[in-house]
Amino acid sequence: MPTEQPKAKYRQIADHLREGILDGTYPAGQPLPSEEALAKQFGVTRPTVRQGIAELRAAGLVEVMMGRGMFVRSPHSRPSLTRPRGVRREQDGRYVEADGIRWEHAEEPVATRTDAPLALADLLRIPPGEPMYTYDVLEIADRGRLRQLHRTYVPFSVLLGTKYEEQAPPPAPHLYGALANLGHQLNFSEYVRPRMPLPDQAQALRLPEGVPILHILRVALNEQGKPLALEELHLPGDTLEISYDLST
Numbered sequence: 314m315p316t317e318q319p320k321a322k323y324r325q326i327a328d329h330l331r332e333g334i335l336d337g338t339y340p341a342g343q344p345l346p347s348e349e350a351l352a353k354q355f356g357v358t359r360p361t362v363r364q365g366i367a368e369l370r371a372a373g374l375v376e377v378m379m380g381r382g383m384f385v386r387s388p389h390s391r392p393s394l395t396r397p398r399g400v401r402r403e404q405d406g407r408y409v410e411a412d413g414i415r416w417e418h419a420e421e422p423v424a425t426r427t428d429a430p431l432a433l434a435d436l437l438r439i440p441p442g443e444p445m446y447t448y449d450v451l452e453i454a455d456r457g458r459l460r461q462l463h464r465t466y467v468p469f470s471v472l473l474g475t476k477y478e479e480q481a482p483p484p485a486p487h488l489y490g491a492l493a494n495l496g497h498q499l500n501f502s503e504y505v506r507p508r509m510p511l512p513d514q515a516q517a518l519r520l521p522e523g524v525p526i527l528h529i530l531r532v533a534l535n536e537q538g539k540p541l542a543l544e545e546l547h548l549p550g551d552t553l554e555i556s557y558d559l560s561t
Contacts, residue, residue, distance in 0.1 A: 322357045326365030334374050334385050341387035345375065348383075363521065370551060371523025378552065393552040394459075398529075400486065400501050408489035408499075411558075414454045416461070422450035424481035429468065436504075436532055437468055437540045444469045448484035451517050460518050462547040471541050485544050489533060498536040503557075505529050507550050518549050525550040 320328075333339045346354070351362045366383060369375040376386045378393045399411035410416075427447040434441040448465040465484040472478055475495055482491050489499055510518065510526045518526065531544040548555075 322355055323361050323364035323368070326351055326355055326357070326362055327368040330365070330369055331372075331374060334369075339385045341385050343385055344381075345383040345385065367521040367523050370521060376552065392554040395554050395556055396548075398503060398555050398557050400489065400499075400531075402489075402493075406490055406493065408486040408493075410486065414459065416452040416454050416463075419451040419453055422448040422465075422484050424448055424484075427466075429466075433466060433530075433543060436530065437466070437543055439468050439470060439540075446472075446481050450484070460549070462514060462517060464545040466543040466545070467541075485533075485542065488542055492533065492541055497541060499541070500534045500536070500538075501531055502534065503529055503531045505555065510547065514547055518547065520549055520551075527553065527555065529555075
């Protein structure tokens, strides 16, 4: 008979903590042993401990709070960060995010030409394959602790007859000021869904294995409801909740 392979250390750690969570040794909302304590207990390195914790995070049993440690997830616990969603226009005409976070570009976004894929063409109500200006940028805030991937799409057809036929428009949110200066009164709709990140997204956002992202599509529309532009955002989905003001 083939001999049973010994269980990997990170799985031993995950199984040990899972058993303690399920039998009440570690109650909901209470902290788990530190990475250092677990590494010493199992005779492993801290990255091995983090690998085991990642399995429990993916299963929804554990949450990690920046600067505080690892906690058993409670069904009544709140995420460590709440971000209001939306766009508001300042008195000087600038459009800014409702969350008030001062985002910085990890590098300057550059306009590239892309063709509209079917799903985005449907949201923008343009033919699939229509050319668009596209900007991609990694944005950071709070000394890099907060990170998001931000993409702006502007169909060429929206810019016909304007100065932006010859020059690329700015990316969002400056794009919205440019559209307003062209005479558009803007409204916004957002579509939100969770999903697992692609490998390059997980790397850019510094996500442990098993952590989902929030995928947000924001469409800017004019006063007649015609879509003018689209923003795509990817945010870490483990310690974040988003809120919307639904007042009319």
